[in-house]
Amino acid sequence: MNLMQEFTKGIIKENPLFRLMLGTCPALAITTSVENGLGMGAAFTGVLLASNIVISLMRSIIPASVRIPAYVVIIASFVTMTDQLMHAFTPGVYKSLGIFIPLIVVNCIILGRAEAFASRNSVVPSIVDALGMGLGFTIALVMVCTFREVLGSGTFLGIQLLPEGIPAILMILPPGGFITLGCLLGFLNKMQKKYAL
Amino acid sequence: MADIIKLGLFLMLVAAVAGLGVGYVNNVASPLIEKQILKEKIDSFKEVYPGADKVENESAAYLKSDADPALKEINIAYKNGKQSGVLYLVQSKGYSGLITILAGFDISTHKITAIKVLSQSETPGLGDKAKEPKFQDRYRGKNAATALEVVKTEPLKEHQIQAITASTITSKAVTKGVNAAREHFGRTFVDAKTN
Amino acid sequence: MQEYFIIIISAVLVNNIVLSQFLGICPFLGVSKKLTASLGMGGAVSFVLVLSGSITWLLQQYVLNPFKIGYMQTVAFILVIAALVQFVEMVMRKFTPPLYKALGIYLPLITTNCAVLGVAIINIQKDLSFTKALVNSLGHSAGFTLALVLMSGIRERLEEADIPESMQGAPIALVVAALMSMAFLGFSGLL
Numbered sequence: 001m002n003l004m005q006e007f008t009k010g011i012i013k014e015n016p017l018f019r020l021m022l023g024t025c026p027a028l029a030i031t032t033s034v035e036n037g038l039g040m041g042a043a044f045t046g047v048l049l050a051s052n053i054v055i056s057l058m059r060s061i062i063p064a065s066v067r068i069p070a071y072v073v074i075i076a077s078f079v080t081m082t083d084q085l086m087h088a089f090t091p092g093v094y095k096s097l098g099i100f101i102p103l104i105v106v107n108c109i110i111l112g113r114a115e116a117f118a119s120r121n122s123v124v125p126s127i128v129d130a131l132g133m134g135l136g137f138t139i140a141l142v143m144v145c146t147f148r149e150v151l152g153s154g155t156f157l158g159i160q161l162l163p164e165g166i167p168a169i170l171m172i173l174p175p176g177g178f179i180t181l182g183c184l185l186g187f188l189n190k191m192q193k194k195y196a197l
Numbered sequence: 198m199a200d201i202i203k204l205g206l207f208l209m210l211v212a213a214v215a216g217l218g219v220g221y222v223n224n225v226a227s228p229l230i231e232k233q234i235l236k237e238k239i240d241s242f243k244e245v246y247p248g249a250d251k252v253e254n255e256s257a258a259y260l261k262s263d264a265d266p267a268l269k270e271i272n273i274a275y276k277n278g279k280q281s282g283v284l285y286l287v288q289s290k291g292y293s294g295l296i297t298i299l300a301g302f303d304i305s306t307h308k309i310t311a312i313k314v315l316s317q318s319e320t321p322g323l324g325d326k327a328k329e330p331k332f333q334d335r336y337r338g339k340n341a342a343t344a345l346e347v348v349k350t351e352p353l354k355e356h357q358i359q360a361i362t363a364s365t366i367t368s369k370a371v372t373k374g375v376n377a378a379r380e381h382f383g384r385t386f387v388d389a390k391t392n
Numbered sequence: 393m394q395e396y397f398i399i400i401i402s403a404v405l406v407n408n409i410v411l412s413q414f415l416g417i418c419p420f421l422g423v424s425k426k427l428t429a430s431l432g433m434g435g436a437v438s439f440v441l442v443l444s445g446s447i448t449w450l451l452q453q454y455v456l457n458p459f460k461i462g463y464m465q466t467v468a469f470i471l472v473i474a475a476l477v478q479f480v481e482m483v484m485r486k487f488t489p490p491l492y493k494a495l496g497i498y499l500p501l502i503t504t505n506c507a508v509l510g511v512a513i514i515n516i517q518k519d520l521s522f523t524k525a526l527v528n529s530l531g532h533s534a535g536f537t538l539a540l541v542l543m544s545g546i547r548e549r550l551e552e553a554d555i556p557e558s559m560q561g562a563p564i565a566l567v568v569a570a571l572m573s574m575a576f577l578g579f580s581g582l583l
Contacts, residue, residue, distance in 0.1 A: 021418075021421065021422075021562055022418070024417040024418060024421065025414050025415060025416070025417045025418070025506050026414075028414040028417060029413070029414035029415075062207075063203075063204055063207060065204060066204045066207065066208055068474075069208055069471075069474060070207075070208060070211050072470055072471070072474055072503075073208070073211050073212050073215050073467065073471065074211065074215060076215075076466050076467040076470045076471075077215035077216075077218055077219045077467055079466055080219045080222075080463060080464070080465075080466045080467055081218065081219060081222040083466065084222055084223055084226035084227070084230065084463060085222065085226055087226065087230045087233070088226040088227075088229035088230045088233060089229070091233050091237070099510060099513055099514065099517070102465070102466040102509070102513055103415075103506045103509060103510055103513075105466055105470050105509065106470070106503075106504045106505065106506040106508075106509050107506075108418060108504050111504060169323065170574075173320065173577065174411060174412045174414065174573045174576075174577070175570040175571070175573040175574040175577065176570075177414065177570075178566045178567070178569040178570035178573055179566070179567055179570035181566050182559075182562075182563045182564065182565070182566030182567040182569075182570060183563070183567070185562055185563040185566065186556075186558050186559040186563035186564075187558075189557075189558035189559070189563065190558035193557075193558065215467065216464070216467075219463065219464060219467065223463045227463075292580070320580070
């Protein structure tokens, strides 16, 4: 039961993007198509899962005073591995995510989970925490992506929904990212008040 | 003091293990990545100049030092052991960065077979439409003898290319790159033969 | 000369690091409530960004490339940045206490600021020479400070505005950023 709670908290109550306002850079930059959002979500979840497992396993042997540099090294190595594997196996997504794959290193969510959760809990809860947070972030990304792709290019996962001429290019340009995330946050705040989520 | 050494050793150990892990993954992934890049190149060769038996990079023989700096690579396509087409890799400065284009020419017909935009960083939704077939097809079958020209409306003449709506700079950049290749092609593979 | 000018214009206005490349959004939203704070953050980031931009360039050119370990780029760069931030903090505290007082509290936040790592990687990806990389870093940090200062100017006024409850804070800041980014799109004709 407790594990279930650890899992769902990442999706709604402590959603990294919508509630904690972490990871906003990729959420604005790569959310021009749903495919990108899924790719980013998967890469992010993979790195978070691996780093949470390793850090939770090592939590008793990492000296407190050098824990942050140790975490950074661990996270950076997993990011590099993810970067290479994506380049080898999913070259299309790799190209469109570009610089934002190496930048997962400085995504505050991962370091935050390492510090706040994995370093204090055993492996199983850490895995569940990573999966919940990863899923929460992916859902948030895909939500932003859906609005931007449908309104900006008139497609969803590449399938044409709106006829040419109707979509507003602005939505896939930088301002579209800011405005989508801003309005979505406002809407979710309102929902949260109304239903006390 | 002993503490600092201990902490330093610990961090070094972590870094060493991490380095080993990354190195291992790199060993596994890098041949795959290279294969991917090579496959991409061959695929784009096929797209731009279909039907060749083999394509060889012959930049060393054809790309002289006084050539247009836009030309990056010259590949020759062979059919039945004879030179049949030329594939130029050209770079041209677009709206927000370099655009890399592959342009194919047929030696017997003196026509552009096709072009393909390999990489670009143009504005999403506007200039990046250059990588869509709809735009690239506008170059297909153009004669290599006359310089191509970008127009904003429906093209009236054979050597005119209709620009991408609201992205004239990108369209001009692509055309400039193709023109550089076209000129080199005209001088090297057309004139030489007729003379 | 002209080339350097183009790099600066491109980095500050056309490809503004915050408003069109989406790097460093966290401090952009977090520390832009007061003008003084955003000036401090801008200063601290600029300082670290320019330093790390040059050091990572040298590291790439003289260590990673010769040993063919380019794939260690991310790990090496983030370590350099983390160490540099610590070092700058120590030096500032020792030698320039007033500067430390003004910028010090922002320094620890910079390690996880993607603008710093982002520009270091962009410098390498674009294959810039050392001086160009330096100019590019300078331009990007100026762009970052500009965006932050403009934003804080608007947000100080927003405090007095009557905003629906659910839009207060980050949501309205993002909408403002959208309008600013739209305005910055207008610069794209400059180059």
